[in-house]
Amino acid sequence: MSKLVLVRHSPTAHNESGRLQGRLDIPLTDEGRAFAAVVAGRVVDRHGLPDQVMASPLSRAVDSAMPIAERAEVGILSDERLQQRSYGEWEGLTWDEVRERFPLEYERRMDGADPRIRGWESWAEVAGRMGAALREAGERADLTVVVSHGSAITAGLSDLLGVDPSAGVFGHLPHGAWHVVARAGNGQWRLRSYGLGADWP
Amino acid sequence: MSQVVVVRHGQTDWNLHGRLQGATDIPLNDHGREQARHAAAYLADHLDGATHVVASHLSRARETAEIIAAALGADVTTDARLAERAFGVWEGTTLADRVRDTPLAVERWDSYSDPGVEGSEPAADVGTRFAEALAEHSARHESVLAVGHGAAARLGIQSLLGMGTGRGFEGLGNTQSAVLRRRADGWRLLRYGIGPSTVPGPL
Numbered sequence: 001m002s003k004l005v006l007v008r009h010s011p012t013a014h015n016e017s018g019r020l021q022g023r024l025d026i027p028l029t030d031e032g033r034a035f036a037a038v039v040a041g042r043v044v045d046r047h048g049l050p051d052q053v054m055a056s057p058l059s060r061a062v063d064s065a066m067p068i069a070e071r072a073e074v075g076i077l078s079d080e081r082l083q084q085r086s087y088g089e090w091e092g093l094t095w096d097e098v099r100e101r102f103p104l105e106y107e108r109r110m111d112g113a114d115p116r117i118r119g120w121e122s123w124a125e126v127a128g129r130m131g132a133a134l135r136e137a138g139e140r141a142d143l144t145v146v147v148s149h150g151s152a153i154t155a156g157l158s159d160l161l162g163v164d165p166s167a168g169v170f171g172h173l174p175h176g177a178w179h180v181v182a183r184a185g186n187g188q189w190r191l192r193s194y195g196l197g198a199d200w201p
Numbered sequence: 202m203s204q205v206v207v208v209r210h211g212q213t214d215w216n217l218h219g220r221l222q223g224a225t226d227i228p229l230n231d232h233g234r235e236q237a238r239h240a241a242a243y244l245a246d247h248l249d250g251a252t253h254v255v256a257s258h259l260s261r262a263r264e265t266a267e268i269i270a271a272a273l274g275a276d277v278t279t280d281a282r283l284a285e286r287a288f289g290v291w292e293g294t295t296l297a298d299r300v301r302d303t304p305l306a307v308e309r310w311d312s313y314s315d316p317g318v319e320g321s322e323p324a325a326d327v328g329t330r331f332a333e334a335l336a337e338h339s340a341r342h343e344s345v346l347a348v349g350h351g352a353a354a355r356l357g358i359q360s361l362l363g364m365g366t367g368r369g370f371e372g373l374g375n376t377q378s379a380v381l382r383r384r385a386d387g388w389r390l391l392r393y394g395i396g397p398s399t400v401p402g403p404l
Binding site (some may be wrong): 032161162163165168169170171172180182184185188190191192193194195196198200201 | 204246248311312313361363364368369370371379380382384386387388389390391392393394395
């Protein structure tokens with residue numbers, strides 16, 4: 001049985017000031033780095049040492065994965081397909097700024113749909129690449145920790161479970177929290193846990 | 202904003218020995234009562250006496266609910282729609298028994314189709330009744346805690362989320378929880394399979 005532990009990276013300065021990052025490579029804050037070490041302890045306590053640790057190439061993901069990889073004494077495998085969704089012209093803006101400058105497209109986004117702006121990567125695109133990366137990871141090891149990003153994780157999880165990512169079924173994943181999916185004998189991925197490591201909602 | 206917490210009952214001897222219970226009324230064992238007390242202490246940090254606690258009529262769920270409700274300062278209501286999926290002639294069997302005696306039905310069940318053995322309840326029916334119960338209780342109470350069962354909770358939660366009763370989630374482990382929030386246009390999953398790190402029981 002193959003298991004994937006999908007962890008959201010720890011906070012950056014943009015996360016703290018509510019700015020969208022997308023493909024912008026914003027580093028962890030000092031607190032974020034310290035928190036990543038705490039998260040590593042929680043993940044290993046719950047699931048044991050992973051055989052494989054993967055991360056999106058963005059530094060906030062790599063640096064969040066580092067303490068887990070160190071405990072497991074493995075390298076971090078980088079996969080571009082694990083990156084956060086590209087937010088296009090919204091990257092760097094706060095949600096208030098988005099609402100002011102793109103009122104109609106903001107509403108579309110709040111309804112869970114893809115806004116029609118330059119550079120936006122659709123749910124379908126993110127889900128397709130994340131699903132492929134996660135399935136391949138699951139073929140290579142029994143226990144894989146994957147450090148990625150909020151929307152990307154939602155999209156990837158949706159793809160593995162056959163759920164429409166724009167349906168809004170899956171709620172917010174806090175930083176440093178994670179989901180667990182397990183692959184059954186017949187190859188189907190199933191959700192075992194959602195939002196482990198998070199405070200009570 | 203309405204929130205529903207779904208908890209699976211604590212361990213029974215049949216859980217321990219891998220025997221499918223379904224509609225059979227097997228009580229908690231002592232470890233199950235201890236699990237329920239731990240879950241109650243954790244839940245009491247986040248919920249209070251205003252929470253509407255409801256459980257299936259099966260004693261393993263009702264007793265788990267009573268232990269949790271006592272910690273919250275709440276009463277327990279019973280709702281038979283939260284009962285476990287009936288498995289008919291499979292009740293009391295282990296996986297080895299089923300693989301030996303009804304291998305094709307086991308294959309169907311593994312791929313999330315109805316096993317179709319005599320007396321078993323179709324997944325869609327279970328999902329619908331469990332989801333209806335959750336929706337109804339949450340329409341009347343802001344905070345609901347429902348104590349149910351592995352297969353029924355999985356099917357009910359998937360139904361409530363509009364995912365259908367095919368593949369999706371594994372069953373909750375004993376005293377593991379799920380948390381759902383109702384929004385204007387449907388339900389959202391916030392947590393699933395949180396609580397003690399037990400291997401999920403049979404579905």
